[in-house]
Amino acid sequence: MTVVRSTLPDKERRIAGDALQDTLVDLLGLSLVGKQAHWNIVGPRFRSIHLQLDEVVSAARDYADTVAERAAALGVPPDGRPETVAASFGLPGPGDGWLRDTEVVQLMVASLESTIGRLRDRIEATDKADLVTQDLFIGITRELEKQRWMFDAENWPRDE
Amino acid sequence: MTVVRSTLPDKERRIAGDALQDTLVDLLGLSLVGKQAHWNIVGPRFRSIHLQLDEVVSAARDYADTVAERAAALGVPPDGRPETVAASFGLPGPGDGWLRDTEVVQLMVASLESTIGRLRDRIEATDKADLVTQDLFIGITRELEKQRWMFDAENWPRDE
Amino acid sequence: MTVVRSTLPDKERRIAGDALQDTLVDLLGLSLVGKQAHWNIVGPRFRSIHLQLDEVVSAARDYADTVAERAAALGVPPDGRPETVAASFGLPGPGDGWLRDTEVVQLMVASLESTIGRLRDRIEATDKADLVTQDLFIGITRELEKQRWMFDAENWPRDE
Amino acid sequence: MTVVRSTLPDKERRIAGDALQDTLVDLLGLSLVGKQAHWNIVGPRFRSIHLQLDEVVSAARDYADTVAERAAALGVPPDGRPETVAASFGLPGPGDGWLRDTEVVQLMVASLESTIGRLRDRIEATDKADLVTQDLFIGITRELEKQRWMFDAENWPRDE
Amino acid sequence: MTVVRSTLPDKERRIAGDALQDTLVDLLGLSLVGKQAHWNIVGPRFRSIHLQLDEVVSAARDYADTVAERAAALGVPPDGRPETVAASFGLPGPGDGWLRDTEVVQLMVASLESTIGRLRDRIEATDKADLVTQDLFIGITRELEKQRWMFDAENWPRDE
Amino acid sequence: MTVVRSTLPDKERRIAGDALQDTLVDLLGLSLVGKQAHWNIVGPRFRSIHLQLDEVVSAARDYADTVAERAAALGVPPDGRPETVAASFGLPGPGDGWLRDTEVVQLMVASLESTIGRLRDRIEATDKADLVTQDLFIGITRELEKQRWMFDAENWPRDE
Amino acid sequence: MTVVRSTLPDKERRIAGDALQDTLVDLLGLSLVGKQAHWNIVGPRFRSIHLQLDEVVSAARDYADTVAERAAALGVPPDGRPETVAASFGLPGPGDGWLRDTEVVQLMVASLESTIGRLRDRIEATDKADLVTQDLFIGITRELEKQRWMFDAENWPRDE
Amino acid sequence: MTVVRSTLPDKERRIAGDALQDTLVDLLGLSLVGKQAHWNIVGPRFRSIHLQLDEVVSAARDYADTVAERAAALGVPPDGRPETVAASFGLPGPGDGWLRDTEVVQLMVASLESTIGRLRDRIEATDKADLVTQDLFIGITRELEKQRWMFDAENWPRDE
Amino acid sequence: MTVVRSTLPDKERRIAGDALQDTLVDLLGLSLVGKQAHWNIVGPRFRSIHLQLDEVVSAARDYADTVAERAAALGVPPDGRPETVAASFGLPGPGDGWLRDTEVVQLMVASLESTIGRLRDRIEATDKADLVTQDLFIGITRELEKQRWMFDAENWPRDE
């Protein structure tokens, strides 16, 4: 017996649900990775990037909440438990210990770029299944592409 | 060569650093578990507990930040990466899928109780090593004991 | 002679205008029904649902305003007069007198579900006619599906 | 068996209850009519009156809520459903379609004047029955008489 | 020799002064009883009623202040000392120890009902003596009747 | 030909209108006198009374606005021009030049007392004519009696 | 014996003091005249000008306060009593009764123009005596010239 | 060598980039033209339209910022220099000197209509290239169509 | 059977619970006594001390809430009922009737001094039993010692 009923037919619900679950893991992972860098960064640009990272974390947390509640609204229970995040998370992340500021910038460009690539695939995947979910992914992509640009602009000249 | 220097001698720094790292993992885990319940709860008390869980999550996130920055301030790089949280986290947590509201209340009482027990040990452990870190743990314990009471008061009569 | 000119050709304006007018009636009706339940609810969950209903009403009112002004912006005078709302409104609604809390939850699930079904049809209908109007419907659907889930999650176990 | 008990004896409760129910319908009707004019007004004074109408609507909605909760507090379930509003509402209202700004001003003067007249009767009717309800009507009358003056002051010279 | 002079003749001042002093004791007592329940409530509705009680306490404190300052303004020194409150307070109150949520709801209905009954007598008593004091009592009665309804609506079905 | 029409019959409108016009002059005069004292006060209690006077001025200005707009709402054009205020104002006021703090306190007690006495007469006068206007006077009286008490309490021991 | 001592020599203090006293009367008069128009205006532009007048009144009141406190700061007791304002005020003002909106606009242009002319003379007069007072007049002139322009821009075409 | 890398392939980036650059110029131009009218408008509706224009300017500036940062996020450097705006801007604009209020209304209808027409073309052009950019254009169009309606509603009867 | 379970062993819970209960009574008593003085004070320093007393009351109320919830969190039901406060309260308090300002200052110094003395004993008593409760008492002591100083500084020269 279904607990929370869906407003979508089964197939569409499955497509949208999978895309949402994968996005949830990416965003929770991104928020943990962003905080890790926020705490461990060293170097002359410490303060500037320390603050910038908190904006990424804050955006990632808010979108994670929206994405998980969207899944629930479609009758799909979201899974954001520590073990799930660790097992499914595939974005580039930092090693342990202090992180040089230049490394952090490159890491964030890479992490965001990877998240954006996956989101663009999911935008396509949900086009037929659920325009409402797609619209949510479009909004997240816009924000993350803006964040990525800001780190990339700081990443110049590249061989520094 | 040391990156961020410490204002504590080596031994004290190690004791305080370990206690802070363990607390960081507990709090990050608690924040993920709290959100998981926030999204998956069902039952007549849905709204009331859904909101209450967000207060726990918000407290856990804020304290995690303070604890991690305290570690960094002592020259100990904190580790809050997804794999670390998943590997070290030992508090009771939910399974996947929807969660009945009564279950959620019991789960939160158990999770908070367990976190509090560990914190009280760390309060003792840091008494000699660093009064500043101890004071921080005392504050966290006060807040979590208040949150625990609120769930326990809702958990009555117990066999309901 | 046209009073407010449209930025859409005639056919598109008619399709978008009809969809907007129907949505306006649904949302105004929903706001009246939600308030009716807000005032007449009784039972142990009174306070929790009393507050939750005001969030639905507030969302319904804001969207009704946006929808009506969108119609006007397309040169179609919106109609939200009492007699029109009463005549055209077809969503499930409460009878008169006090309402038990469990009834209210079921009523809101039904009302929201019905509104969402109609909105999803209009998303399709406006896809060719006006992407701007469609985008507005997508946003409303997202919000109402979230509200529906919250009532449905409270509606469990169903035979209670 | 009574659901919500009253702090008034039967006869007084009936008098106050009837006066509150009639006022509720007037205020809900006024809020719908005010929004209708807010959306459909055209003419050089569009913006100024468009904004002024929203103040009337906002006042009408807030008082409707207070009036309905007052009825409930006296043990009388209020009725603000679409069909009741449409059936009982007797104030002057607009036809459909665009409305010239001068018309809107005259319409609002007439609608408010009519509401005020009925409220003054109810102030008298509740004088013996319930001073608390009477005091509420006095407050509403003060606000609506102020709104009426503002439209009437704009309505000059009358034959313009 | 009079300390603070009155703007009322002696007899009227005495009538108004007595009514205000009695109301002060009721409101201070209500604020203490409300807090007692706020702290000691247990049961599944803990959070919802815990919050609702703080609204009663907050209203009772604000009105107590207004009532006491009104007495002072009439040249009558108000008495809100612990011994006075304990000696004069006659509303139903809780025993010591934890309180089941359903009990709390019944207790608040009874306490508020009793306060309202006394206030309605004082509204009558001050009608000749001081319309300004009467108007203050009317306002307090309106607020407390609303609070009473909210607890009574939660108190259904009564034999639960 | 009437410019702004009244919702009151002629006789009632005249009674209410006169009472409102007289109150307007009193309040505008009070606001000017209060500011005069605010600027010219000297003595050890300068700062405390300087601030207190601004609260009187602020209350007087707000009530003057409400009173004048109430007159207009009844179709009676209010008159608050400098020459009218100077010609009709009969409350005790300061001479020119610096004012000792003790004098200011006595002056404010006298001014407020006088205003209150007149307001109490107007409360009676409007009882038959317009309950809405009466209710406004009751509110003003409450505020001014509170302000008067505060100055009178500072005026002790009187022969200081 | 001097009460409040001055930081200016006698002659300079007298020049600055006279200029400040005259400005105080102009500004208090302007604030009374502005309110008079705010309350008595009728005509299609009622609402727009009604709001605009309150901005003039608010500016005039704030500057009057600053000007009076500046006089006091220079050891010159300011005089803003009703009789002084009425006796010294020489700006164009309205007659009694309702005021057509077009009249109000012309009246405000005239009143502001006249105040500005006097202020420009005082800017010159204080140039030698006190640059601090002069700077204050410059600021007031800037604000009033902006207000004057706004009414003058509304006053077009002039023969309307 | 690319400075800021794009998350889009070359062709898509070029299409989206061109559409964004053209929109940037339109919006910057619109903000300058709107301010020009804000400063130079004269006539009886001065204040009402003066305020309304600032809402258009504020919307145009905010969207210009979003559009330019979107271009940068796609690796396309936006160009909003004075000479570029002047050279590329093709919307209807005012001549120099004062502007009659009725002219301003017509000018804004024309300017907004023209911007909207171009935006609708770009919505189509970006449909294949970049849904994220398209979604941004849809939002801008919604806002500008609302602004256009408000000026058009004020533009009635047209031959006035 | 225990209702709310404790995170402390029995003996520690009893020590902490007793200290918290006694502090609760002191703080509730202090808040009532402070308000009594707030309402009944007369004398030239009325306004200054009237405001200062509200800061004490506000602090006492907030700490009472924290202390009571701390007791509940430890599984000890707090008792703040009127009869308990009256029976257990042992701080110096005012008689009935008006209070001279100099008396109020002395009374507050004495009341606060007495509360502080008891709190310092409880800080010692809880040192072994519960560091978290001790830390709460340390914070309350800091605030009350600050308040005491402020009254003591006003209490000079003492024989005045």
Add this chain to the structure above:
Amino acid sequence: MTVVRSTLPDKERRIAGDALQDTLVDLLGLSLVGKQAHWNIVGPRFRSIHLQLDEVVSAARDYADTVAERAAALGVPPDGRPETVAASFGLPGPGDGWLRDTEVVQLMVASLESTIGRLRDRIEATDKADLVTQDLFIGITRELEKQRWMFDAENWPRDE
């Protein structure tokens, strides 16, 4: 026939008007140039300077508005149309495309320096013509000199 009349004689109005018009163009140009740099900057100091530029833009926009309204207040219609800004703007500006952070700092020092030089000339030019306008230029100069210093302090060591 003059549209908006001036409070200045012809010659003074012309001098002040010219100075204001030139300043308007400088400030609008500065705001466009500042935004251009805000969007196109790249390099390790991206974030820090990106934010700093928005403060310059915000100041430039606010002052442009004040300057233009000052011109209007003097009866001189300001001209801030795109073509005027492009034609008259003579400050150093960026080329198209991405801008290295060090370049941006130098560019802003140069642009601000140039604007300041022109403003200092206009301060002199308006000294006889209009002290009010001069005072406005003094304030703008103070702000821009502060902004210039901040960029110049970042521009060290210069040959970096």
Add this chain to the structure above:
Amino acid sequence: MTVVRSTLPDKERRIAGDALQDTLVDLLGLSLVGKQAHWNIVGPRFRSIHLQLDEVVSAARDYADTVAERAAALGVPPDGRPETVAASFGLPGPGDGWLRDTEVVQLMVASLESTIGRLRDRIEATDKADLVTQDLFIGITRELEKQRWMFDAENWPRDE
């Protein structure tokens, strides 16, 4: 080699720089002296003057910041180090230990009077050198003269 370049010629920069440096020392000294009195004041007017002193301190700190940044903006490095303040500060200041309230008032009058005298000299000195710096001094003088008056008004009768 110059670090921060100046927008003033050498001589002017030196004159303005000296005046700013001296003002900086006065204001920092005033802020320390004001805080010293804020902490050490005793006597019946404790609270009133304690609060008033914080307004002086807050103004002195804000102006010190503005003055130092103005110096830097002119290419003159400001010096506000403890040793400089102690060595150059020449205003009247308190001895150590508690300060009677009447003494504090006299001390502040003297300190402010002395600061004002020096500022008036610097207004003259900078008249030729830099109008922007002069304008800043004029603003500071206005504020400090207001503060001085307030203490002087409290200082009456002087022999009290």
Add this chain to the structure above:
Amino acid sequence: MTVVRSTLPDKERRIAGDALQDTLVDLLGLSLVGKQAHWNIVGPRFRSIHLQLDEVVSAARDYADTVAERAAALGVPPDGRPETVAASFGLPGPGDGWLRDTEVVQLMVASLESTIGRLRDRIEATDKADLVTQDLFIGITRELEKQRWMFDAENWPRDE
């Protein structure tokens, strides 16, 4: 004769008093040194560190106030006069003139490190004397250790 009485015995008061006085001087000195660097810093990291320094200054000022009021609360008059700060202050500070950004970072690390070392000694010294004062020092140490870390993290690689 004692002016402000202490709640501590003589010996404890002396220990706590000395520790507080020394801390006061350190914090006031730190606030002056921090501002000096805030004004005189130059170099590419100007803005970022300029802002960071203001956070240190703001913390130092707030703690200085708390520390001084704590001393007063214990009956010990605090001494924060310019000469005392200059004479007792022993932390590393800047020379005069411009300061390179890298120097500033090193200077702040050294200054904060030194302050922290002294505070840790005082935490020990007050352990027996006054737990309330100790708790205050613990809080200050936590904040300053956080600030120190942030500068130290920016100070890497050290030989840069």
